[in-house]
Amino acid sequence: MKKVNDDSEVIIIGAGAAGLLAAREISKMKSVTILEARNRLGGRIFTTTPEGFSIPIEAGAEFIHGELPITMSILKEANIPFYEIEGETYQVKNGEVIKSGDVIEGISVLSSKVKQLKEDIPFSEFLKKYLNEEKYAEVKESAVRFVEGYDAADINKASTFALSKEWGSEGVSSPYRIEGGYQRIIDFLYKEAAKHGCKIVTSSMVKQINWKKNNAEVLTQSGDRYEAKKILVTVPAGILKSSEGNNAFIKFNPGLKEISGALNSIGYGPVIKVFFEFKEAFWDPEEADAGKLHRPGFIISDTIFTAWWSQLPKKVPHLTGWFAGPNVDKMHNMSSNHLIEEAVSALCKIFDVEKSFIEKKIKSAFIASWKEDPFSLGAYSYATVETPEAKKVLNKPIDDTIFFAGEALSEDESIGTVEAAFASGLSAAVKIMENGKWKM
Numbered sequence: 001m002k003k004v005n006d007d008s009e010v011i012i013i014g015a016g017a018a019g020l021l022a023a024r025e026i027s028k029m030k031s032v033t034i035l036e037a038r039n040r041l042g043g044r045i046f047t048t049t050p051e052g053f054s055i056p057i058e059a060g061a062e063f064i065h066g067e068l069p070i071t072m073s074i075l076k077e078a079n080i081p082f083y084e085i086e087g088e089t090y091q092v093k094n095g096e097v098i099k100s101g102d103v104i105e106g107i108s109v110l111s112s113k114v115k116q117l118k119e120d121i122p123f124s125e126f127l128k129k130y131l132n133e134e135k136y137a138e139v140k141e142s143a144v145r146f147v148e149g150y151d152a153a154d155i156n157k158a159s160t161f162a163l164s165k166e167w168g169s170e171g172v173s174s175p176y177r178i179e180g181g182y183q184r185i186i187d188f189l190y191k192e193a194a195k196h197g198c199k200i201v202t203s204s205m206v207k208q209i210n211w212k213k214n215n216a217e218v219l220t221q222s223g224d225r226y227e228a229k230k231i232l233v234t235v236p237a238g239i240l241k242s243s244e245g246n247n248a249f250i251k252f253n254p255g256l257k258e259i260s261g262a263l264n265s266i267g268y269g270p271v272i273k274v275f276f277e278f279k280e281a282f283w284d285p286e287e288a289d290a291g292k293l294h295r296p297g298f299i300i301s302d303t304i305f306t307a308w309w310s311q312l313p314k315k316v317p318h319l320t321g322w323f324a325g326p327n328v329d330k331m332h333n334m335s336s337n338h339l340i341e342e343a344v345s346a347l348c349k350i351f352d353v354e355k356s357f358i359e360k361k362i363k364s365a366f367i368a369s370w371k372e373d374p375f376s377l378g379a380y381s382y383a384t385v386e387t388p389e390a391k392k393v394l395n396k397p398i399d400d401t402i403f404f405a406g407e408a409l410s411e412d413e414s415i416g417t418v419e420a421a422f423a424s425g426l427s428a429a430v431k432i433m434e435n436g437k438w439k440m
Helices: 015-025 069-078 108-115 123-130 134-147 160-169 181-195 256-261 337-351 356-359 389-396 418-432
Strands: 011-012 034-036 082-084 089-093 095-098 176-178 199-201 206-212 215-220 224-228 229-234 251-253 266-269 270-277 296-301 305-309 316-325 364-371 380-383 402-404
Touching: 011 015, 011 224, 015 034, 015 181, 015 229, 015 418, 069 181, 069 418, 108 123, 108 134, 108 181, 123 134, 134 199, 134 316, 134 380, 181 199, 199 251, 199 316, 206 229, 215 229, 229 418, 256 389, 266 389, 270 337, 296 337, 305 337, 316 337, 337 364, 356 364, 402 418
Parallel strands: 011 034, 011 229, 034 199, 089 296, 206 251, 229 402
Antiparallel strands: 082 176, 089 095, 206 215, 215 224, 266 380, 270 316, 270 364, 296 305, 305 316
């Protein structure tokens, strides 16, 4: 191992949303180095323009779920424009298309039943206890499809209280997209951190952290050795939860048994996104003679791709397919061609057309499988019944030397969002700066 000539007081592992925002704040007061395993910045934010696509796509995080304070503050500071998404929401079930503002059928029934709960239980137990009658069959089916397909969660682990809170926030504010993509925020934070002297080293996979109070040695796969007083770990929960046989696994010496136990109490789900750009928006009667859905924003379906969405208000013949949750585990080893075939089959069912019709309309296709991503091993976290207590453990600094942050650990925001990653990164930054003040 060769020691890198680096005098940073703080080393941050991971250059995603949490790591970069923390670096921007900490570097105002202390010297910082970020070590990033990927050859790019952003982590599970990945704005890219694949071959054949006319606009950038969001392979990872895509929406701003309402007027979220930290995200909005950064956009304003960076002068990055954003816009509200448009279009109708449709439910497609058994070949029948219904215009609907609700993504879950019978959401009012679910909400009323949750109010009867005295204490939190896994969602599967809630369904069995409160929605087991035949008259609730459709509500139950829709709820399971939503929890697995939207939250990427296992209903046997997911917290009913957390899901209920999420349902209560749905519809409060329409989602937004960032003009040019989330990568613009990443680029802004990178420049801001660099302006304050932060060093960022990409393609630098951390393999081991040897530590004692106020002193840590970080060893990378390439043989570099870094030293710092404090370490902030912002890698995804999937990596922290992985076993030593995984290439991106980080070994702590001495080990962190309490941290490992807490991580097991946080859910983490897989997502596959399929992107199609077509020769025309064949689904919309405004754009094509055979169109059946007028200005669709979101299409909720009973296929394995539980949701599709357009790019409205941008008039681009583009649909994104969303496949998430436990069922991904059954298909994640499929080839890209097979996954595209499955997506085409789903579209045939939704629009009631032949396979050849869809295939002739496809201009370009792209797949992002986060289950297969070696540096995330999944897409985002979800709350289990034990998650609140687990967060208390994970958010407590270890001997004022090892700190953790990321979307899975935010105490103020829903986990699984970029806003949650920002909130967690800021919280960790304040702790590292010994309660120093920060300004947005």
